Amino acid sequence: MYTSKSFTKFCSSATLLLLFCTGFTFAQSSNTYSVKSWFGPPAPTFSPVVAADHHITFRLKARHASDVKLLFGEWNIKPQTMTKDTAGIWSITINPVEPGIYSYVFTVDGVQTLDPVNPVTKIGTQLYSSIVEVSGNTPRFDEVQNIPHGTLQIHRYLSTPLKQLRGLYVYLPPQYYNQPTTSFPVLYLRHGGGDNESSWTQAAGRADVILENLIAAKKAVPMIIVMTNGLTDGSWAGGSNTKGLKDLDEELTTDVIPLIEKTYRVKKGRESRAITGLSMGGGQAFVIGLRNLDKFAWIGEFSAGLLSDKDFNADEYAPNVVNSTLNQKLKLLWIGIGKDDPRYPGHLDLVAMLNKRNIHNEFLAIPGGHEWTVWRIELAGFMQKLFK
Known part of the structure; x- marks a missing residue:
């Protein structure tokens, strides 16, 4: 409890502290920082x-x-x-x-x-x-346009054959959210040897953009696209040799398809699944698709080196499958290639073999080499045929 004497002492101390503080002189500020330059016009593009x-x-x-x-x-x-x-x-x-x-x-x-x-x-x-x-005066088929857009989602899963965590990308068309009671068919889209699961949706691939434009123009059915990693050891060989193809086949059918069908509203019949890819992924799609005709009714490939090899034998990769009975099982077998690609002669041989065996196929050879310009066009053509 304060006494009169202690209160007087406290006040005297406080008065001294106040006098000390008011007598202290702060140094003049030297701050020269300014944000005025932030509000000027943007600098012109330097390159390109x-x-x-x-x-x-x-x-x-x-x-x-x-x-x-x-x-x-x-x-x-x-x-x-x-x-x-x-x-x-x-x-x-x-x-x-x-x-x-x-x-x-x-x-x-x-x-x-x-x-x-x-x-x-x-x-x-x-x-x-x-x-x-x-850009051109008219928007290109692979150019972002002012139309309804879908979404990209990324998943991680444990690969049973490879015993490692892997990634995949899923594209959902705008109708997936606009039509909440509708189920959708699925395109399993595979990348090339120097790419990964993100490549088809990067600036060079544009698979999502291409599909959105086709849907808006009523040229393609709304579908889900699933893009997995096709490399098993980081090399083209690991994604194309016998063991690699076996592992990727098992991974797709055991891990990926069940994950997609558990997570999303998808149609589950074989007539609602398609598979295709470019280069290394084209070979994977062709082989895995033919080995799983109970799961895929639509198969395509673009510029696959494996299929272009002079010693390629389809019967070794898909025994007792590559014959005219495919015509009753497949809705579409699509073969695509750039005419300047060194794989072009091999693709002519592949189509000749299919025709000789009376296997229906659609062959689209266009100007260009082993490049994204070709693959975007091939994908657009393939998508317009699916699920109709």
Whole structure:
């Protein structure tokens, strides 16, 4: 309890503290920080710059380099020499190109590099290239448009044959949420040897965009797309040899399909499942599909090296299957290839074999090499045939 004497002592101490604080002088602030520059107009694009007439200008800062070249495209690439200005900026403007998605890289004194100011890249098992997109007056079939859009989901699961956690991507069309009581057919879509489960939905693949555009144009049935990892040991061989194909077959049928059918509203009959893929994944889709005709009624492949090999024997991979009885079991067998691809002659042999055995197939050979330009077109054609 305070006494009169103690209260007087407390007040005297407080008065001294107050006098001390008020007598202290703070140093003048030297803060020069400002956000005014944040509100100016954005800086112009440095590289790449797409002009209205579809010329493209590429630039790279490399003051100390002595030789810089542009490698534009995915197939039959011809290096183009760039020129340096007094600020050490190398540049080149290429001739107009058709609307599309293009890959490019630079070489700096012989060392390949991506465009450091362009975040859009082609990736898979490694970073491959930078990407530039050229729009046209009419939106392309593989260009994002102002239409209803679906969603992408990612899952992890334990692979029974590989005994490791694996990833897969699932694309759900906009109708999946707009029609909550509807079940949907499923396309199992496989990637190539240098890619992974995300590649078909990256800037180069655009499977989700292609399907959305087709659905909006009423050219394709709304479907779910499932994209798994087709590599077993990180190599093309591991995804194409006898053991690899056996493991991937078991993984798809034992782990993936049950997971999808437990998680999503899907139609479960074989007539509501399709499988296709590009390159390594095309070989996988062809073989796994033929081995599981009780599960798939729609099979396709694009540019598969395995099927193009001069020693390929379909009967070794799918015994007692590749005969005219396929016509009663399959709704579609699709074969696709670029005419400039070294696999093209092998695909002609494959189609000739199928025709000789009176097996119905649809063969689409288009200009282009072993590249995404071809595979996007092939996928669009394949999708328009499915589940009808």
